[in-house]
Amino acid sequence: MSMSTPNSAALVIDKVNRRFGGVVAANALDFTIRQGEFLAVVGPNGAGKSTLLQMISGVIRPQEGEIRLGGRRIDRLTPEAINALGISRTFQTSRVFPMLTIRDSILVGTQVGLIGGGRSPRRYGPVGELVSALFRLPGYRASAAAAEARAEEVMKMFGDRLWPRRNDQAFSLSYANRRRLEIARALVQDPDILLLDEPAAGMNPSETDELTEIIAELRRSRPSMTIVMVEHKLQVVRQLAERCIVMSQGTVIVDDTPAGALEDPRVIEAYLGTKRSAAAFGKVNDDG
Amino acid sequence: MLELFLSQILNGVVIGFVYALIALGFSLVFGVANIINFAQGALLMLGAFLTFTMVRLGAPIAVAIPLAIAITTATGMLIERLALRPLQNAPYIAPLLSTLAIAIIFDAAAEMIWTAEIQSFPSPLSKYVVFVGSAYLTGVDFLIIAVSLSVMAGLMLFLSRSWMGKALRATAQDPEAATQMGINVPLMRQFSFGLAGALGALAGVLIGMYYMSVFPQMGIPYGLKGFAAALLGGLSSIPGAIVGGILLGIFESLASGYVGEGWRDVIAFSVLLLVLIVRPHGLFGNKSLDALGGASGATGGIPTTSVVASMAGATGRTKQRLIEAPLLVLLGVIALFALLPALGGSNYLLQVGTQAAIYAVLAVSLTLLTGSAGIISIGHAAFFGVGAYAAALAGRNWGIPAEAAFLLAGVAAAVFAAVLYWPTIRLSGHTVGLATLAIGQIVYLVCLNWVDVTRGPMGIPGVQRPSLLLGGIDMKSLAAQYWQALVVLAIAVTIAFAMLNSPIGRTWRAIREDRLAARASGVPVSRYLTLVFLVSGFLAGLAGAQFAFLQNFVSPESFMIDTSIVLISMIVLGGLGNITGALVGGVLLALLPEVLREFAQYRMLAYGAILLLLLRFRPQGLAGTR
Numbered sequence: 001m002s003m004s005t006p007n008s009a010a011l012v013i014d015k016v017n018r019r020f021g022g023v024v025a026a027n028a029l030d031f032t033i034r035q036g037e038f039l040a041v042v043g044p045n046g047a048g049k050s051t052l053l054q055m056i057s058g059v060i061r062p063q064e065g066e067i068r069l070g071g072r073r074i075d076r077l078t079p080e081a082i083n084a085l086g087i088s089r090t091f092q093t094s095r096v097f098p099m100l101t102i103r104d105s106i107l108v109g110t111q112v113g114l115i116g117g118g119r120s121p122r123r124y125g126p127v128g129e130l131v132s133a134l135f136r137l138p139g140y141r142a143s144a145a146a147a148e149a150r151a152e153e154v155m156k157m158f159g160d161r162l163w164p165r166r167n168d169q170a171f172s173l174s175y176a177n178r179r180r181l182e183i184a185r186a187l188v189q190d191p192d193i194l195l196l197d198e199p200a201a202g203m204n205p206s207e208t209d210e211l212t213e214i215i216a217e218l219r220r221s222r223p224s225m226t227i228v229m230v231e232h233k234l235q236v237v238r239q240l241a242e243r244c245i246v247m248s249q250g251t252v253i254v255d256d257t258p259a260g261a262l263e264d265p266r267v268i269e270a271y272l273g274t275k276r277s278a279a280a281f282g283k284v285n286d287d288g
Numbered sequence: 289m290l291e292l293f294l295s296q297i298l299n300g301v302v303i304g305f306v307y308a309l310i311a312l313g314f315s316l317v318f319g320v321a322n323i324i325n326f327a328q329g330a331l332l333m334l335g336a337f338l339t340f341t342m343v344r345l346g347a348p349i350a351v352a353i354p355l356a357i358a359i360t361t362a363t364g365m366l367i368e369r370l371a372l373r374p375l376q377n378a379p380y381i382a383p384l385l386s387t388l389a390i391a392i393i394f395d396a397a398a399e400m401i402w403t404a405e406i407q408s409f410p411s412p413l414s415k416y417v418v419f420v421g422s423a424y425l426t427g428v429d430f431l432i433i434a435v436s437l438s439v440m441a442g443l444m445l446f447l448s449r450s451w452m453g454k455a456l457r458a459t460a461q462d463p464e465a466a467t468q469m470g471i472n473v474p475l476m477r478q479f480s481f482g483l484a485g486a487l488g489a490l491a492g493v494l495i496g497m498y499y500m501s502v503f504p505q506m507g508i509p510y511g512l513k514g515f516a517a518a519l520l521g522g523l524s525s526i527p528g529a530i531v532g533g534i535l536l537g538i539f540e541s542l543a544s545g546y547v548g549e550g551w552r553d554v555i556a557f558s559v560l561l562l563v564l565i566v567r568p569h570g571l572f573g574n575k576s577l578d579a580l581g582g583a584s585g586a587t588g589g590i591p592t593t594s595v596v597a598s599m600a601g602a603t604g605r606t607k608q609r610l611i612e613a614p615l616l617v618l619l620g621v622i623a624l625f626a627l628l629p630a631l632g633g634s635n636y637l638l639q640v641g642t643q644a645a646i647y648a649v650l651a652v653s654l655t656l657l658t659g660s661a662g663i664i665s666i667g668h669a670a671f672f673g674v675g676a677y678a679a680a681l682a683g684r685n686w687g688i689p690a691e692a693a694f695l696l697a698g699v700a701a702a703v704f705a706a707v708l709y710w711p712t713i714r715l716s717g718h719t720v721g722l723a724t725l726a727i728g729q730i731v732y733l734v735c736l737n738w739v740d741v742t743r744g745p746m747g748i749p750g751v752q753r754p755s756l757l758l759g760g761i762d763m764k765s766l767a768a769q770y771w772q773a774l775v776v777l778a779i780a781v782t783i784a785f786a787m788l789n790s791p792i793g794r795t796w797r798a799i800r801e802d803r804l805a806a807r808a809s810g811v812p813v814s815r816y817l818t819l820v821f822l823v824s825g826f827l828a829g830l831a832g833a834q835f836a837f838l839q840n841f842v843s844p845e846s847f848m849i850d851t852s853i854v855l856i857s858m859i860v861l862g863g864l865g866n867i868t869g870a871l872v873g874g875v876l877l878a879l880l881p882e883v884l885r886e887f888a889q890y891r892m893l894a895y896g897a898i899l900l901l902l903l904r905f906r907p908q909g910l911a912g913t914r
């Protein structure tokens with residue numbers, strides 16, 4: 001697939017390398033994610049998919065190469081600085097705030113918007129926020145109320161999964177609900193780029209379908225939002241993504257449409273190794 | 289000139305070997321049980337005092353020492369069994385506080401049994417002296433070096449050759465895999481505590497011989513130094529511990545030679561801080577301290593950095609009820625207490641009431657920092673002290689009126705808190721507790737030794753009370769002090785309430801629960817932690833000023849580590865991050881020594897025991913953790 005004309009808000013992965021001891025998690029990764037693109041990243045366990053998201057979001061730094069957003073180099077920035085540029089993410093092992101309620105957890109995502117940067121019209125410096133919170137100044141209260149409204153809107157995107165439980169603490173949630181909570185925390189920021197690390201992991205088929213529908217709806221309502229999704233469930237990839245990158249041992253082995261990529265014999269081989277499991281791959285995932 | 293230098297280096301090397309022994313105890317427990325054992329120093333003290341007692345009772349020293357080591361080893365194993373193993377499901381902060389409580393209990397018990405005085409320790413070898421140029425070494429020095437080296441060599445052989453040693457190392461590397469291999473992991477943990485006890489006791493005896501004296505409070509400083517040495521050496525290797533110990537020994541020995549004996553510990557603890565900040569993995573280490581409180585914290589399935597979350601919480605087995613009174617109720621209760629002087633409360637009652645109000649302010653201040661933001665602060669008394677000294681010095685040296693001194697004290701403590709705790713922003717979990725403990729000790733020692741400014745142990749008398757421009761009322765009376773303290777408390781509660789129930793408080797809790805997730809959600813963590821340092825420091829400073837006004841006097845002993853630990857006990861008792869809880873815990877524990885007046889000398893013992901029992905049976909506190 002040709003990446004000839006990267007537009008202004010493109011995310012450029014430029015010859016990025018990352019090793020952990022002897023393990024090569026990213027080996028000369030080199031591709032561009034255009035604005036508004038829905039990119040799926042698939043590949044066997046340990047291929048380096050999560051490492052890619054970790055590097056884009058600033059949690060891990062590349063050892064060589066650069067990552068640029070709209071021409072600006074971001075691979076040396078902190079996670080919070082990268083987030084402020086409009087990149088939100090979820091984690092493979094859900095990182096919820098165990099003692100916080102669902103509502104509070106999601107509101108944490110609005111905090112940047114509240115204090116400046118982000119997408120809020122009002123900006124507060126550290127002292128400004130201290131004084132505003134202390135004296136409950138009207139402007140700050142209005143921002144906080146707007147944040148609450150936004151959080152409510154996002155919670156309701158997940159039907160009655162999150163909203164009725166908004167005052168439950170995160171540790172009491174089911175595995176699938178923790179995933180939803182994390183996605184909501186990212187979505188509440190209304191990001192330009194959304195990074196999802198196996199959003200459907202641990203969900204049963206009907207929950208997976210439900211999530212797929214939510215993401216598809218998000219896609220319709222926010223077509224300009226770039227989405228990068230790592231996912232092992234290939235039917236989700238087929239239904240949602242426009243482009244699919246297959247990684248193996250830290251490198252991109254195929255970069256194509258989902259249909260093209262998932263049919264590629266190299267992919268089947270890299271993904272599952274043996275003939276027997278290659279057959280299973282064809283059966284299980286095609287029949288869904 | 290050169291002679292002094294040479295002899296200080298020699299002294300440093302010798303005492304450094306002892307530090308290396310303590311360091312090994314720390315490293316073993318840290319490696320195997322993944323906790324920082326604050327009771328290591330207490331075991332050291334125990335070993336030294338057991339030897340001292342047995343010799344005094346007529347036992348030959350060659351019999352007393354092995355016996356003391358054996359008893360201390362058993363004690364170490366007992367601590368693991370009674371104070372740590374039952375805490376598997378308790379909040380992540382619990383094991384740390386539990387070892388701290390043990391340290392306090394041992395400390396207090398030792399003071400009761402052996403008095404707080406320095407005791408002279410038998411040191412038969414110190415009369416043999418060998419000159420090295422103009423410096424000299426005593427028989428004790430040779431003994432220390434010989435014993436340390438052979439113990440370390442033995443330990444190295446044990447760890448690499450014996451089955452137990454290998455099992456111990458396997459547990460340190462991967463407890464789950466070790467369990468699969470049929471290794472009894474809890475037993476290994478217990479065994480590491482036993483070994484740490486043996487090493488500690490040996491170090492205690494050697495220290496006793498070296499200085500020819502022992503004292504009950506020796507546990508904390510030597511524990512900290514052992515940890516500094518362990519950290520310098522990287523926490524993972526025996527040679528690392530030796531180099532770390534010797535380096536630390538040389539640093540502080542030079543400091544005491546050239547700056548003054550009083551500054552020895554200040555230098556040692558500063559080294560500890562510096563390493564924590566600059567090279568948390570030590571000079572040679574590869575084991576990162578960030579592992580503490582990191583992804584695989586106490587909660588099993590959920591990655592979290594939370595100090596209050598727990599395995600039990602994660603699996604939803606403990607449903608806690610959170611009791612939080614609304615602000616108006618809290619202020620109403622404070623207003624009711626203000627009637628006490630009108631109801632004819634005696635001077636004694638007013639004095640106690642003022643003390644309780646001051647402690648309540650401190651507890652509120654600490655619960656913001658430790659309870660909400662998750663920064664385990666075992667040095668909080670430092671900011672209380674900074675506030676008190678600022679208020680006292682403002683009037684005495686700079687002629688500032690007492691009213692303004694109030695505010696100045698708050699601001700000074702806020703600035704100190706932000707500056708001194710700034711380095712802890714990059715640390716997590718138990719390491720923060722260690723750093724703040726060191727910071728608290730440094731501030732205390734500076735107050736004690738910087739005689740030009742603080743008048744050292746003599747303290748500053750004649751602190752003027754504010755008149756607050758309320759003509760008519762005698763603001764200098766005890767009743768007025770009581771009211772003033774209640775006003776400070778009302779202000780503190782209002783500020784804390786506004787913070788905790790605003791987006792700022794929510795952000796603090798998010799940082800406590802999962803720092804990485806907070807950052808990835810855009811939260812500028814250092815900014816919000818600075819904010820909590822400022823607010824918490826400010827409130828502690830106000831409490832300090834009120835304390836100085838009440839006593840008309842400040843001296844370093846009010847701001848010792850004991851105070852910090854009492855404060856922690858208060859907020860754990862009430863429930864972390866919960867203002868109502870902080871008030872309840874603060875007032876209850878402030879009144880405790882008054883209620884048990886005849887037993888006043890058992891005060892610290894009681895605090896330690898309460899903390900220990902709470903962690904075991906009601907870790908969420910009386911009013912619940914928020």
Ligand SMILES: Nc1ncnc2c1ncn2[C@@H]1O[C@H](COP(=O)(O)OP(=O)(O)OP(=O)(O)O)[C@@H](O)[C@H]1O
Binds near residue numbers: 045046052
């Ligand atoms: N922080 C780390 N430290 C050490 N090794 C790491 C770290 N993160 C990733 N690795 C290693 O890098 C390789 C790639 O890991 P990564 O998590 O990116 O794989 P993945 O494609 O997401 O796999 P999965 O499908 O299992 O999630 C693996 O071998 C992993 O063990």
Ligand SMILES: [Mg+2]
Binds near residue numbers: 049050051092197
């Ligand atoms: Mg992954």
